[in-house]
């Protein structure tokens with residue numbers, strides 16, 4: 140059996156409507172929050188476009204032969220965070236420490 144790629148119409152923000160094959164699109168769905176999106180490279184301007192959409196559209200795309208990747212949110216999002224929030228000054232101080240090898244080593248030693 141030969142599987143033919145289905146034609147899928149997409150809209151490039153720069154060039155307008157384009158017709159691609161299902162193999163030229165890629166979709167992904169977050170299994171934690173059902174966030175769904177697909178992406179394609181416009182055949183005219185070569186711009187990559189990523190569009191969020193509804194899960195049912197992804198299901199239709201998948202039934203047309205579009206590859207769908209599943210992904211999950213990083214585990215760090217579900218960690219309990221304690222302590223004070225970082226400020227811009229903390230980031231600047233950290234940047235300064237990173238540029239100074241001696242200060243960076245000293246800061247690491249203070250953690251022990």
Ligand SMILES: [Zn+2]
Pocket residue numbers: 151152153154155181182183184185186
């Ligand atoms: Zn385009």
